[in-house]
Amino acid sequence: MAGQFEQMGYRVDPSEISNQDSEAFKVFASNWDSMTAFLACETQWRVLAGPAGLIWTGLDYAGADVALRRFDFPNSVFADLQVMELEALSVLGGASS
Template identity: 40%
Template sequence: MAAGPERRPGGVGGAGGGLPGIDHKKEPAANLRAAGRFWVLGHRPDPGGLESDLAAFGLDIRPESLFREDDKEFEVLPENWEALTVFLKCATQWRYAGMAGVQTGLDYSAVDVVLKFSQVDAPGQIFEQIQIIEAGAIEGFAERQDRQ
């Protein structure tokens, strides 16, 4: 197994950040949660509350416009890669609620089918990791909704 984070092409993989106060490069669960959030938003978290700082000075600037190009990449730990690939196969399997169509979580019966067809070695462990990614994605959905 590789010693450091693995770079993968195609949207998820790269140099990225994570959850504030947590070194996601060393914490697999934090890396999974941050991956879910990154999947939704396409960039790392607002560093240090930049958006609220700009607003306090009366500046109407979206923090995304200030992000560097490497903020738009995300590093996935090797031990999380299998769970992330299965999660991405489930990307169309969200449950929605309310008139606004808010994503409330993955359809676990569909996730089960994807797990079976993916023939992973430890489906129970992968499912638990997918739930962590899902929690990060739901945080990202909420953040995106708050900005609209």
């Protein structure tokens, strides 16, 4: 894994990569703001309920904007938030079936 990161121009200390706990995961320092911003917006999902179950449509950007401003996240995390939102939607969409 460290070699893959190096190919992308990011050096990772192999001692930071651990598979000891399957429930735990490491967040690189460069991603910390984006990850905590995503968690700060966890109550801002738009969800529709219907006979087929729940349909997750995405984050409510107005609510997410309040969370990002209140916690004083840099503007740059919004693009990362959108990437994580799209990935979450692919997982949540599969879970609603």
